[in-house]
Amino acid sequence: MAKDDSVLNQTMQAIEEKAVDTSKKVRVGLIGTGWIAEAHTKQYLKFPDAEIVAMADPIPGKAEKFCLRNGIDPASVHIYPDHASMLAHEQLDAVSVCTYNATHAQCTIDALNAGVNVLLEKPFTVTLDEAVAVMKAEKASGKILSIGFQPRMDPNMQQIKKIVESGELGEIYYIQTGGGRRRGIPCSTFIEKKTAGIGALGDIGCYSLDMVLNAIGYPKPLTVSGYTSNFFGTNPLYISKDQDHTAEENAARFDVDDFAAAFIRLEGGVILDFRISWAMHLDTPGDTVILGKKGALRIPSTECWNGTVGGEMTLYTDMAGLQTETKIPILPAPRPLFEMKIRSFLDAVKEGGKAPVPSSQILYNQAIIDGIMKSAELGREIEINIPEI
């Protein structure tokens, strides 16, 4: 089993209890100034103990426009055309790696090698080999690497883990997870291998896998039989236009998955049945269900699957000979999930603590994604081999 997320729980408790110490400011650099970098920036700007001092993006003028959109004076930060020159010239405590998936590994390795702590957006990487290379750099650097799974901060996600850990379900033997959209291909930089590497599988599949794998303590994946398709992304009838492309252009450049399914065997005899979709002729491929020898949990899917619980969960157990159903209400988050994601990372950096969402867990998530892609290409089940780090 991979390490548990007690670090995250402690960090979240600390967020609630402690006033922010502003005697030292965390010097932050942004790698990539696209859409998700804005979500990071809004949070960094909220915290008096963090300052964005530099940013890098290879698209000329993009970082300057990003500053103006986010209320930052472009003259007050150093702007670079690539992450390597930013790392070479700046004394940074932390970076947010907010690039498209294909450059996650290189940017993170370079930052860690430069002695900088990293908050890396999801998915971890494109391939398992990349994830292993990143973790070797992490180990050699002694720096913090946290992966940007903000659903981990969601009290409903934490409740799923608490229910499993309470023993109410007994020994878990089968999990069905995943979700999807009838139509919801994000376009932009998400649909080409050269930028995204993987499609729905990496974009939303990683959340779905994390929801259940984290709940059961991240057992090691052993084998996978995977399937991927792209019938919708490649058809201009089903893919939309975006800011820079017509629907026809997007269909022509689409070369990732828009649907994936897999049957995965996990250490300890647990079966994981998974499907994820950006587009299909169905509202949802089903709710998430966790079957145990004493009880079961149903977690409703959402219309737009992105790592959230779709409604009140149901716990099925037998009580004194009666089959019972207990409704688990939706719990409100104490703070916006992104706020907790950035705050917990800053606290780990300031206190030299552990990563709120450690790579040692997400490695297994990435190994499954990598295994699905390889198995789909070969058309057969494969073993998942994870190198020592």
Ligand SMILES: NC(=O)c1ccc[n+]([C@@H]2O[C@H](COP(=O)([O-])OP(=O)(O)OC[C@H]3O[C@@H](n4cnc5c(N)ncnc54)[C@H](O)[C@@H]3O)[C@@H](O)[C@H]2O)c1
């Ligand atoms: N956590 C979430 O809720 C969430 C939501 C959306 C996207 N994401 C993730 O965030 C990442 C970025 O998504 P986005 O929508 O912002 O993409 P985007 O294409 O809008 O932005 C990515 C930016 O990175 C820049 N870039 C690429 N390589 C770079 C490099 N080597 N150095 C500096 N900049 C570089 C690009 O030029 C681009 O401006 C993706 O991996 C995506 O999966 C996470």
